[in-house]
Amino acid sequence: MRTTGDIYLWPAAAERKLRMAYQAGLPAYLYGVTGVGKTSLIRHFLEKKEYFYVSALNTKPDDLESEKITAPVIVLDDLYAISDIRLKDAYYQKIQEWMERNDLWVVLISRAPFPAWLLSLRMKYSFVMIGEEDFCLTREQQDEYLERYGLQVSEEQLEKAWAVGRGNPMSLRIFVMENGNLEATMRTVWTYLESHVYDQWDTELQEFFMDISIVKDFTVSLAAMITGNKHVEHMLAQGMETGNFFAKMGEKDGVWRCKDAMRWSMEQRLHKKRSPEQISRLYYNAGLYYEMEGEIAKALEMYKVYDDTDSIFRLLVANARENAAIGNYYELRNYYLELPEDLIRENPVLMMGMSLLQSILMNVDESERWYHELEEYQKRAERSDAREARGRLITLDISLPHRGISGMTELLRAAGVLITDRKVHIPELSVTSNLPSMMNGGKDFCEWSRRDRELAVSLGKIIEFVLGKYGKGLVPLALAESYLEKGQDDYEVMALIQKGRMQAESGGKIEQVFVANGLLCWMYLIRQDLEEALHVMQTFRERCKKEAPKLIANIDTFLCRLHLYRGDTAEILAWLESAPDENREFYILERFRYVTKVRVYLQQGKYEAAYNLLQQLLYYAKEMERTYIRIESTLLLAVTCYKMDRKEWKNLLQEAVSEAESYHFVRILTKEAGLWLPLLKKNREEIHWTDPHFHRQVLEEGKRMAQMYPGYLRTKAEGEVTLSDTARKILRMQAEGDSMNKIAGQLGLAEVTVKYHCRETYRKLGVNGKAAAVNEARKRKLI
Numbered sequence: 001m002r003t004t005g006d007i008y009l010w011p012a013a014a015e016r017k018l019r020m021a022y023q024a025g026l027p028a029y030l031y032g033v034t035g036v037g038k039t040s041l042i043r044h045f046l047e048k049k050e051y052f053y054v055s056a057l058n059t060k061p062d063d064l065e066s067e068k069i070t071a072p073v074i075v076l077d078d079l080y081a082i083s084d085i086r087l088k089d090a091y092y093q094k095i096q097e098w099m100e101r102n103d104l105w106v107v108l109i110s111r112a113p114f115p116a117w118l119l120s121l122r123m124k125y126s127f128v129m130i131g132e133e134d135f136c137l138t139r140e141q142q143d144e145y146l147e148r149y150g151l152q153v154s155e156e157q158l159e160k161a162w163a164v165g166r167g168n169p170m171s172l173r174i175f176v177m178e179n180g181n182l183e184a185t186m187r188t189v190w191t192y193l194e195s196h197v198y199d200q201w202d203t204e205l206q207e208f209f210m211d212i213s214i215v216k217d218f219t220v221s222l223a224a225m226i227t228g229n230k231h232v233e234h235m236l237a238q239g240m241e242t243g244n245f246f247a248k249m250g251e252k253d254g255v256w257r258c259k260d261a262m263r264w265s266m267e268q269r270l271h272k273k274r275s276p277e278q279i280s281r282l283y284y285n286a287g288l289y290y291e292m293e294g295e296i297a298k299a300l301e302m303y304k305v306y307d308d309t310d311s312i313f314r315l316l317v318a319n320a321r322e323n324a325a326i327g328n329y330y331e332l333r334n335y336y337l338e339l340p341e342d343l344i345r346e347n348p349v350l351m352m353g354m355s356l357l358q359s360i361l362m363n364v365d366e367s368e369r370w371y372h373e374l375e376e377y378q379k380r381a382e383r384s385d386a387r388e389a390r391g392r393l394i395t396l397d398i399s400l401p402h403r404g405i406s407g408m409t410e411l412l413r414a415a416g417v418l419i420t421d422r423k424v425h426i427p428e429l430s431v432t433s434n435l436p437s438m439m440n441g442g443k444d445f446c447e448w449s450r451r452d453r454e455l456a457v458s459l460g461k462i463i464e465f466v467l468g469k470y471g472k473g474l475v476p477l478a479l480a481e482s483y484l485e486k487g488q489d490d491y492e493v494m495a496l497i498q499k500g501r502m503q504a505e506s507g508g509k510i511e512q513v514f515v516a517n518g519l520l521c522w523m524y525l526i527r528q529d530l531e532e533a534l535h536v537m538q539t540f541r542e543r544c545k546k547e548a549p550k551l552i553a554n555i556d557t558f559l560c561r562l563h564l565y566r567g568d569t570a571e572i573l574a575w576l577e578s579a580p581d582e583n584r585e586f587y588i589l590e591r592f593r594y595v596t597k598v599r600v601y602l603q604q605g606k607y608e609a610a611y612n613l614l615q616q617l618l619y620y621a622k623e624m625e626r627t628y629i630r631i632e633s634t635l636l637l638a639v640t641c642y643k644m645d646r647k648e649w650k651n652l653l654q655e656a657v658s659e660a661e662s663y664h665f666v667r668i669l670t671k672e673a674g675l676w677l678p679l680l681k682k683n684r685e686e687i688h689w690t691d692p693h694f695h696r697q698v699l700e701e702g703k704r705m706a707q708m709y710p711g712y713l714r715t716k717a718e719g720e721v722t723l724s725d726t727a728r729k730i731l732r733m734q735a736e737g738d739s740m741n742k743i744a745g746q747l748g749l750a751e752v753t754v755k756y757h758c759r760e761t762y763r764k765l766g767v768n769g770k771a772a773a774v775n776e777a778r779k780r781k782l783i
Contacts (some may be wrong), residue, residue, distance in 0.1 A: 009145055011169070014041055014134040021128035026105040027099060029122075032132030033245060033259070035170025035192070038109050041076055041135070049073060056081045061090035066097050072105060074098055079110035080242055088117045088755065099125050103195070112241050136167035139769030147739050149176045155737045159771050171261070187757055190265035198269070201242060208235045209258070210273065213266035213301075214282050217249065217257045224291040226282055227351060281511025282308040300608075303336075320353030321427060330587055331355045344370075348377055348385070352392035358587055361403045362623055371396055391426045391551055394418070398466075399429055401588065405443055406624035409459060416462045428468040432511045434551055435592050436558055438478040439628060440487065446627040446663055449482040472508030476500035477515050478566060487666030487697050494523060510548045514540070518558060524770050525565065526667070526701075528708050534562050553578075553714075557593045564599055567711030576600055582613050589631060598636050602675075603713045607643045614640060623631050631668055639675045650685055659689050663696050666701065673702030674712040723764065723782055727757045732783050733772045734758070 014030075018041065021028040030038045043053075051073035054064065080090055080116070098106045099121060114129065121127075135618055137145065139162055160182050165171030171189060178184040211227045212218055223232045236256065239246065245262040249255040258266070270279065287302030291311075296319055303311040316335055319328055329336070336350075336357055345349045351374040358367035371393070378389035394415050398408070400749035418424040432441035439445045448455050449666055456475050477500035481494045503514035517540045524533035537559050544551045560575040579597050580590045594617055601610035614637045621630035638652035653676060662666050669676075677699075680687065689695035706712075723731070726747070733743045740758075744751040762768065765776045777783045 009141060009148075010138065011037060011041065011135045011137060013139075014130050015045070016528075017130045017134060018042075018045055018129055020104065021130075024128075026126050026128050027103060027108070028128045028130060029114055030107070030109045030130045032112060032135050033168075033170075033261070034111060035168075036132055036135045037169040037175075038135065039077055041170075042109065046073060046075075051075060053077065056091070061087065061094050064094050066094075066101070069098070072103060073107065074104055075107045075109065077109040079108055079115065080112050084240070092117065092121070096121060098486060105161070115241055116237075120531050135169060135451060137169065138167060139771065142167050142172060143770060144182075144740075145172055146176065147741070151176055151180050153733065154266070155771065155774070161185075162769075162771070166212060168261075186264065189261055190268050193261065193265045198265075199252055202238075204229075205238055206269075207451045209239065209262070210231075210266050210270045211282055213258065213263045213270055214264060214279075214305075215286060217255050219254050221257070222286070222289050223256075226285045228285075270582070276306075280308075284308060284311070290495070291315065296328050298555060300332065309612065313339075317347060317349050318355070320349045329353065330360055333357060333361065345373060345377070348381075348389040348392050351377065355396055356400065359403075362588065366624070367400065367402065367760065371400070377521040387424060391424045392420075394424060395426050395429065395716055398426075399442060401443070402624050405445060405447060409455070410582055412459060412462050412466055415466050421465065426466070427471050429466075430470045430509070430511055431467065431474065432470075432515055433589055434514070434554055436514050436554065437481065438474065438515055440626075441515075442625045444624075444628055445478070446665075448478075449485065449663060449665075450478055452482040460550055469507065469509050470512070472506070473504030473512045473516070475501075476503065477512060477519065480519055481515075483524060485667050486664045487670075487701065490523065492529070493519075497523070510544070511551070514544075514548075514551055514555070521558065521562065522671075525562065526670075526705070530562060530565055530709075534559065537562065554592055557596045560600070561596055564603060565709040565712050567603075567714060572600055572603065582616060586616050586620070588624065591626075592619065593616070593671070595629065595636070598640075599713055600641065602636070602643070605643075608642055610640045611644065627659075628665075628668070631656055631665065634659070635669070635672055635676065639672075639679070642679050649679070653679070654687055657689070661689065661691055664691075666694065666697050670701040671699050672707050673698075674709055675705040677702050677706055683766075706729060723761060723777075724757075727761050728783055730754060730757050731761055731773060731777055734770050735778075735783065 014037075016235075018028060018030075019195075020026075022045075030042070032038055050071045052071040053075045054070050054077065056078045057078065076091075076095070082088055086647060095106070095108070095118065098104050101349065107726055113131070114127070142162060142165075143158060146161075157180060161172070161175055161180075165175065168191075171185065174188045174192070175182070175185045178188060208223075208227055208229055212223050214226065215222070218226070220232045220236070223235075224230065229235060236246075236323050246256055246258045251255050274282075275711045283302045283305045287308070290296075290299035290302060296315060296573055300312055300315055303315070312335060316339065319332060336354060339350070351370050355367045355370035355374065358364075358370060374389060374393055374396070378386055378393060381389050394411075397403070397411050398415070413425065413497050415424070419426065430442060431438060435441045439449060456479050460475040463474060467474065476496045480493050480496035480500060483496065485488070497516055498517050501513060501520075504510075504512035504516060517536055521533040524530070524536070537555060541555045541559070544555060556575055556578070560572055563571040576597070579600075580587065580593055582597070583593060586594075598610050598613050598617070601607070601613065617629060617633040618637070620626065621633060634652055635656035638649045638656060640646065641647075641649035641652060657669065679685070726749075729747060730743055733746070738746075740754050743749075744754045747754070758770070758773075761777075762773050765773050765780075767773045767776050774783070
């Protein structure tokens, strides 16, 4: 890639592969979108060598007689232009002739990946493939390129330039030409593609990609639905030969993705060539496809673009009929909150949905307001409408998160009678909220654990009847969890788990199977068989990829909990990448992931982050009457405060222990014993216990757990990074947007020394560029 004068900035990966091919005498195949620098690289590489260059755009195979090619290198460019079958055959013969010559190095250039009509040659000869990504510059090269052109842009502009172009040479050249104006750069790129690429395509191919540009990713069936084209696979094959403008994201999934530059330019073209009505129809078709596939959020996104209010309303009502674990209440909250209240008051399903949503958002007053609106509707409604409203009220009585379980036994008995007498119909209700727990699932049932055997006998059948398929396996699993928490007989616990799992597998719900597997894993962990626990959950994860993708996030979280006991840093950090950001929003259905994130913060030594998240969890526990989370969070807060040298740690630990003791919850303490037992020993502190048996049980098992898993939540010293004063100064100046040359001048260093410090800083921080280094250093409070 050229900069000023005769200076050439090499795309490192492409140059390395090309040089290797030349030295080994292997044929090279270069491909990438127009303007990526394929031909420029070859011309620069062969600048002082003799070579024969031809373009398929203006050369016929008959003109390429082998004996006339006397140069040691032949370059055939614009291979994508060969579309006629007879020309393909003729070029195939010519290329094969060249490949058989020992005195000739062959270089082929195209916009698209290796074409199918040359595949037999690729199998026979070892081509060195140099793809589009090899031509892109690194973030450092991008900044160096712009610096050499004297372009003064802010760090934010550099970030945006990188986000848009990802080091694409053509985008960078235009960015310089437009003097750092990003919007002008994008317009120019679109114009270039319009005039130099798309106009060379067949009209049908242009229209296909123009219509499909309304989505970023698509399958063959989605593309057919949007465009109405029956020959999608042919269009894709033709498009692949024409240019490298889209890619298949995975062989199994069959998902295709348009590259950003192409999609943006095609969107512009779409709005020029199509009427608003035609465009609206494309979005409607896409929305209908997503709706049929159960991807409600994507469907609503399509309908909203062209304000299809009827489809939006219909979808929101259908979603509100689902229980909170299945419905996308939170994800769709903005759509619900934008609905006119008069419209909501006419529909009992929507009123129930709004009450449930507001409770999920912890807006208790608003939730109760909509509950009372539904009550008023039920009073004035008649027959089927009244029956519908009554069923929705019972659903809310059972499932509203903020109401706890007060009066639940009487409510379930009454609901059972009403359902038996066919006076009401309620949808199936999940009590797990997609979590691996009955006791700490949709609601907190710690109080019921005090009378677990009694309630299992008196309420078991009623619960199974009222909850439908979600009730299968519930009673034995709830008993198993209660017994497990209280440290009762392991063999009885295991027997109940297996009984509950078999019932859930036989006509029940996979969410209950998740609970069974979760309890089984805790048992394996306690019995010092962590490997088996990991195996059970990993095997279940594979099953859920197809059967229950909504469970995957919490399954991964459970796996992270297990990895924490073994100190598997790589797996823990990988999970953290996908963990919800509590600083952006606190979503109560993510509570299992939040309490796991607290543990990861403790393992990483991020005590302030752990402290702040625990405060949110404790507020939630108080507002929503969540006993188990309150005990768990208080225990973790005690450890966090100790790490932060806060004196209240002992009182918090006493509070957690006392409440756990009141329920005889042994395992909530022993699973974390490796955290809190050493604090007592180190500080010679005592905790007050009222039950000697409980005290002895916790200490005996707690010591055993601490010995079994000595690496649990231990802070990793190797994660610490130390930077010299000079390195810090350089990084601060980079954060302010100073160039390498300016930094060298102000610090009295050679520019090569500054670059060395930068490379070392990037290596220590585990990043690849300036912006990432600045962000990481700020996170670590190094600058």
